Amino acid sequence: MGDFTTLFSVNPSSGVPIYRQLIEQVLGLIASGRLRAGDELPSVRQLGAVLSVNFMTISKAWARLEADGVVLHERGRGMVVQAVGGAGPTPQQLRQVRELMDQAVVRGVQCGLSRADLKAVFRASVEECGL
Amino acid sequence: MGDFTTLFSVNPSSGVPIYRQLIEQVLGLIASGRLRAGDELPSVRQLGAVLSVNFMTISKAWARLEADGVVLHERGRGMVVQAVGGAGPTPQQLRQVRELMDQAVVRGVQCGLSRADLKAVFRASVEECGL
DNA sequence: GTGGCCGTATTAGTGTAGTAATACACGTGC
DNA sequence: GCACGTGTATTACTACACTAATACGGCCAC
Secondary structure (H helix, E strand, C coil), rough: CCCCHHCCCCCCCCCHHHHHHHHHHHHHHHHCCCCCCCCCCCCCHHHHHCCCHHHHHHHHHHHHHHHCCCEEECCEEEEEECCCCCCCHHHHHHHHHHHHHHHHHHHHHHCCCCCCCCHHHHHHHHHHHCC | CCCCCCCCCCCCCCCCHHHHHHHHHHHHHHHCCCCCCCCEECCCCHHHHHHHCCCCHHHHHHHHHHHHEEEEEECCEEEEEECCCCCCCCHHHHHHEEEEEHHHHHHHCCCCCCCCHHHHHHHHHHHHHCC
């Protein structure tokens, strides 16, 4: 397991908070299998230097990932990716997805979309994700 | 068509911005048919007085609804609900729903949910909305 | 015209999220 | 012991969202 710093990149002027961009990237890397259980995330200082971002911003992202159970802080080592793929989503994660889905559906209903319309939108999103 | 002020209520301490609560309520009232094309929204001052909210906050909500094409500002009359139910959702609204749906699906994928899992979550949300 | 009603533009106050700077605690290898 | 590596706690700065106060322009009834 080597150095994963090159896998990351941020766009400070995108409007999306940097720490959130990092979270999304870690989740994406895990989902795509490029980051696996046991891998170590780059250290906050190292990645901060490479991305020209304050290391506290990286720390916030890593801390949030730890709170979500995605990684674990092992003392004297760093942030280690947890075996989340095999165990399936945590209740916490599932709740998040449910909330997001509710928002989408409610908005759709408010706009007058029918059940079929919503289903079409849902299918389009799924296809877009390559599922 | 009379006075619709009694249909509205806000909770300033809910964490959700007041103006957004009002937008949601208008959209909901239209979706449920209690507010129809041609109906006039309460005036910003009247509703502001009833709800003990600054009328500029109401104005922001109404202005946003107008920007979304939900209502139209008719000079010397007020905010009039547009015929949006029959015409179907505007491209703008549809884009919003798509974005929300994408967020939900992407997050689900990142959490390792399968297509079937996502479908289940989607169906649950739809049921919850009474569709 | 006058008064009263509509929403709006402008400006300011307030709270909070995001970011950053500093100092710190812990673990490892020498 | 010391040097160097982790991430963290605390604090402060900045930007923006939300709310509010004031003054304004348009429309209608009289």
